Amino acid sequence: MEQVGHKKWGFQGNQELNASSISVRGVLNQLMANRNKDDERSTIPLGRADPTMFPSYQTTSSAADAVADAVQSFKFNSYPPTVGVADARSMEQLGHKKWGFQGNQELNASSISVRGVLNQLMANRNKDDERSTIPLGRADPTMFPSYQTTSSAADAVADAVQSFKFNSYPPTVGVADARRAVAEHLSKDLPYQLSADDVYLTVGCTQAIEIVVSVLACPGANILLPRPGYPQYEARVGCSNLEARHFDLLPEKGWEVDIDSVEALVDENTVAMVIINPSNPCGNVFTYQHLKKIAETARKLGIFVISDEVYGHLAFGSNPFVPMGVFGSIVPVLTLGSLSKRWIVPGWRLGWIVTTDPNGIFKESGFVESLRSYLDITSDPPTVLQGALTRILEKTEEDFYSKILNILREDANLLYERIKEIPCLTCPHKPEGSMAVMVKLNLSLLEGVTDDLDFCMKLAKEESVIVLPGITVGLKNWLRISFAIEHSSLEDALGRIKAFYFRHAKNK
The missing domain is CATH 3.90.1150.10 (Aspartate Aminotransferase, domain 1)
Incomplete structure (x- = not known):
């Protein structure tokens, strides 16, 4: 890796996460990696309660058909209510003594969502x-x-469900074909080729934010957030060991980043800055020149860029959408995205974290190791949606x-x-x-x-x-x-x- 002038990178993965997270997934991954590659016998998995690979343990067709019908009805593509869809919830109240627990009152007071x-x-x-x-x-x-999604996307999910191939737990980092499809899809707009190993699938972009913030949550660290911005970042940072510092977006300059305020906020404990492009909540689209300036500034300061591109390609004005990963050779970029907005399916909850970092700095710093460790202890996007993702990305009509x-x-x-x-x-x-x-x-x-x-x-x-x-x-x-x-x-x-x-x- 060729080093270009900049201060030493000020970020790393959360080492406590790596040391303390002993999970079923993590241990099973170690055991799988320890197999003898010359043993021609099939591996017999007795370590995890997931029998879906065996013909005797297939779900019923009526369940698969129910999911396919729900997808193809186009009635369930939205965000669900906070507490869940009403018809899916029920609870019988029984007599009991007074319960000895309560909610976290600080969470109630501090979370403006x-x-x-x-x-x-x-x-x-x-x-x-x-x-x-x-x-x-x-x-x-x-x-x-x-604003309805395309029938080809709904059909892809329905076919994945009814194939009975995607009822198992997925791999920690996501189904291989789905990761490869995301890499190929994003690489079309980049000057270099991403691989499946650069892609980690998540439960929408919201979980991607949660994961990234948690992985960066080292004692004393701080992160730079845009103001105005998306409040999910603020909420997750508030629940972690991170300090939020805010740089301004300038309405008189089309909501560009105030570069001077970024430079004034950074110290030796700053790990990253967040940009959202196209912007939620401002509705602007950053120019190529401005994004390059952000990349050069971040490199000079030794911080990386988290680029929230959940609205990627939803640009309809004079500025075309340019992914921040274009500048990945200048500064390491963590790209967050999802199906939610461009395909009009926020309720499907399928997103991704992508290391757009051709110089491999995320691996060197330990960030990737911590990211994988966190994925071992968190939830996955539905396997069936991952199974449909390749078709959705490749076959959606222009x-x-x-x-x-x-x-x-x-x-x-x-x-x-x-x-x-x-x-x-x-x-x-x-x-x-x-x-x-x-x-x-x-x-x-x-x-x-x-x-x-x-x-x-x-x-x-x-x-x-x-x-x-x-x-x-x-x-x-x-x-x-x-x-x-x-x-x-x-x-x-x-x-x-x-x-x-x-x-x-x-x-x-």
Whole structure:
């Protein structure tokens, strides 16, 4: 590996994780690696309670058909409710003495999540309002006919289920063919070739965030997060031994990273910085030149880049999507992604962590070893979805991608133009990607509205429109508005917000 000028890399894997995690998977992997390769007899697995490889232990066709029917119904592609789908939950209450346990109150007090805030807003609606509720608070458009996934993806999952080949536990790092498919899919946009060994499959991008933060959680370490940003990072860092430090995104510069603030925040304990591109919550897409500048800055500072690309390729403005991995030879890049957004299936929960690092720095630092150790003790994405992944990545029609981009572009344009008709709202940068945008709230024009959360609570109650308060993503007195809904519903929602403004506008 050729060394280019930079300070010594300031990150490594969590060594305590490697030393302390003795798991069934970890031990079985050691035993499998210790086999005699010259022994021609088949290996007999008595170490794990997973008999699915044997013909006598196959599930019933009715179960496989139930999953296939659910996938092909297109009714279950959304995020589920926080506590689970209602029909799938039931519990009988029995008499008992007083239980001697309680929840972690610190967790309740400190976790400001998108879901938690949206649940508060939904609970604040006027039950007597007969109009439909319009959800502009969450980037999950699966309830709308214009935003349905492609039939080829649903068929791939149904065929994987009904093949009976993917009912077992998957390998720790993911099914080999699925990892290879992700590597080939991402390599199309890179100047070098990824291998299956660079890919680790996860339960959506949310678990990818949890895993990466946990692996980096060494005592005293800190990580740089964007403001505004995605609150899942803040929540996971808060539950780990990491300190969060925030660099600004600049609305007057199209939400570019404030490089000066990054340099001011870094010390010898800084391990990484997070970028989200295309941006949630801002709706911008970073240029090639800006991403290169981020890479050069991170290299100079000795930190690596975590590039959240869950909205990868959902770019419909003047800036094309450029993956951060393009600059992997300058700085090690950890790429996070998933099927959720581009394929409009957030409920399928299949994502990936990819080491886009041609110089092998993640391996040298011990990060990869710690990552594998953590995967040994965490949950896996459903094997059946992994079994369908190759077909989904290779066979999705270009027409589907184009259709979704055209719909998003039309909805983004509508939002940007109609916001101009609402005096208390300002959109500093026209959305060019993802499914949401940040809008500034001018409270001086409103009577009886104290802040962004109060605005959103009153809007939910009076107009049955759900918008996410900016404080949730790190910017007080801003709003994050998702425009990925049916065009007619977006028009209706913006009309209701306009009416809300005139009802609360201060008299001049």
